[in-house]
Amino acid sequence: MSYKRLFLYYVIFLSLIFSSLRAIEPVCKWYGIAPFCFIGNSCPENCWQAAASDRGDGAYCWFSQKNYCCCVKKAIDSIINSLVNSN
Known part of the structure; x- marks a missing residue:
């Protein structure tokens, strides 16, 4: 070859990867809606809690705290779906 x-x-492969980055779900993200952070702060199924914070990624929690959850399988599925469904 x-x-x-x-x-x-190589260029085609990289262009496919970079063009689909917008649709890729992050591996880890904060869950919880300030100021009532007990709303939606549970980690999704098959994910684990890596950290917890009163502030997390932004506004301060008045009640409870935000959870930083990592979902490797969800991120991999998102990458595969974005590659398969790319136009």
Whole structure:
């Protein structure tokens, strides 16, 4: 295989990845709605709590706290779906 063809495949692969980054779900994110952070602060199924905070990613919690949850399977599924469904 020539280097030009290999380079072309590499560029196509990278363009597919970067064009679909908008649709990719982050691996970890904060759950909880300030100021009542007990609303929606549970980690989704098959995810784990990596941290907890009164502030998290923004506004301060008056009640309870926000949870920083990591969902590796959900992020991988999002990447695969964005690649399969890309136009």
